[in-house]
Amino acid sequence: MAIKEFGTRTLLFAVLLAGMVMIPSVNAETENNYSVTSEEAFKHANAYVINFIAANAPNFENWTGASIDPKPLELYDINGQKLFYQFSVYKNGNIIGTIDIFANKTLGHSFNDITFDPYQFNRTEAMEKSIEIAKNEYPAGEIRSTMMVVYSYPCIGAVTVVKDKTTGDEHRIIVDVYTLDVIPDRPATETQPGVWSMYEHRLRNGVEGNLREWQASEQLIRSIEQQVTKNGTNVIVPITEEKTEKVSNDSATTSTVTDDTLKVPSHGQKISSLSGGIKGIQMIALAKYYIANPNIHL
Numbered sequence: 238m239a240i241k242e243f244g245t246r247t248l249l250f251a252v253l254l255a256g257m258v259m260i261p262s263v264n265a266e267t268e269n270n271y272s273v274t275s276e277e278a279f280k281h282a283n284a285y286v287i288n289f290i291a292a293n294a295p296n297f298e299n300w301t302g303a304s305i306d307p308k309p310l311e312l313y314d315i316n317g318q319k320l321f322y323q324f325s326v327y328k329n330g331n332i333i334g335t336i337d338i339f340a341n342k343t344l345g346h347s348f349n350d351i352t353f354d355p356y357q358f359n360r361t362e363a364m365e366k367s368i369e370i371a372k373n374e375y376p377a378g379e380i381r382s383t384m385m386v387v388y389s390y391p392c393i394g395a396v397t398v399v400k401d402k403t404t405g406d407e408h409r410i411i412v413d414v415y416t417l418d419v420i421p422d423r424p425a426t427e428t429q430p431g432v433w434s435m436y437e438h439r440l441r442n443g444v445e446g447n448l449r450e451w452q453a454s455e456q457l458i459r460s461i462e463q464q465v466t467k468n469g470t471n472v473i474v475p476i477t478e479e480k481t482e483k484v485s486n487d488s489a490t491t492s493t494v495t496d497d498t499l500k501v502p503s504h505g506q507k508i509s510s511l512s513g514g515i516k517g518i519q520m521i522a523l524a525k526y527y528i529a530n531p532n533i534h535l
Contacts, residue, residue, distance in 0.1 A: 271342035271448070278322040278338035279307045281347045281454070284461040286326070286336060289351075296353050303328040305336070310360070312337075312393065313386045314436035315411075320387055321349050332357070344439045345447040347454040350391070358414040360385055363395035367412040370419060371397040375408060385414070389425045390435040 283305050290297045309322035319340040326334040337349035364383050371380060378399040386396045388411050397410045411420040411432065425431035439447065 271451075272319070273322075273338070273340050273342060273347070275307075275309055275311075275322055278309065278340065278347070279305065279324065280462070281338050281458050282322075282324045282336045284458045284465075285348050286351075287465065288457075288461050300326070300328070300333065303333060309338075310385065311340070313384050314434055315386050315388045315396070315432045316434045316436055318436050320344075320436055339451075341436075342451040343444045343447050344436065345442065345450040347451060347458070356415070358393070360395065360414060363412050363414040363417060364397075366417050367395040367397040367410050370412065371399040371408075371410040374410065375399045375401060377402055378408070381407065386411070387435055388420055388432045389430070390433075390438075392420075394420060 286297075286300065286303075286305065290300055303326050306325045306327060309324045312320050312323055314320040321337045321339045323335050323337050325332050326336065332355065334351060334353050335355050336351045338347050339345070339349055364385070368380060368383055371378065378401050381398040381400050383395060383397040386394055388394045388396065393414045395412050395414060398407055399410065400407050409422045411422060412418070413420055421429075421431050423429075423431040425433045
């Protein structure tokens with residue numbers, strides 16, 4: 238897979254979650270039962286943000302009083318399956334971040350990543366560009382679909398599927414959402430741009446193991462939700478200072494996470510004009526602690 242330079246500060250939640258829970262085997266007929274609704278994903282997103290603020294995680298200092306838009310951008314995998322929901326975080330009318338929650342429980346833990354001060358993109362422009370190119374290259378073709386995809390994580394683009402009416406063959410036109418460049422529909426390599434499936438990559442860990450990770454995430458979310466609601470507030474309303482203080486103060490242990498303990502190189506969508514001077518932080522230590530010790534919130 239191609240490794241890209243990163244253009245935003247991001248928190249990557251790459252951890253092994255604790256706890257052994259017996260999960261039934263999954264086949265093609267039952268896999269749809271593990272789809273995550275946008276409402277469920279929103280609850281996870283809000284709870285994670287509350288937890289990170291309460292734990293004094295780096296770069297969350299100004300997020301108190303923010304709110305998460307409950308209507309996410311749905312991002313699909315290059316293979317056509319829904320990959321995750323991207324929620325925008327607002328404060329004083331401005332977008333200050335995004336948080337991605339996986340759209341299927343078979344993909345593992347629910348939290349994918351958080352970005353701070355994200356670079357804005359025009360998805361309508363990218364989708365229209367993809368359609369335009371598809372029509373030009375296949376004038377006799379039939380446009381089957383156009384959607385926003387993660388074509389080579391974390392790179393996002395618009396893909397249009399066009400069917401050749403003569404041969405019946407289908408072709409994909411992929412346009413990067415930032416540069417509007419056409420991305421070759423071929424496997425990505427270390428040196429050449431292309432595509433790869435994050436969905437299929439995550440399934441390499443095994444469905445049963447991923448389902449155990451998701452269940453551990455759900456246990457953490459329920460723990461946070463119980464702590465917040467027992468104090469008379471709601472996990473799905475704006476994130477106030479009072480709410481995060483209640484989560485912190487009622488915990489048996491309060492963790493403080495610093496840049497020094499979490500500083501790692503990070504990767505992301507490569508845009509030469511945007512890629513300077515912004516560091517990435519990996520939340521491995523904090524996330525592993527909370528997942529392994531969910532009762533600290535009770």
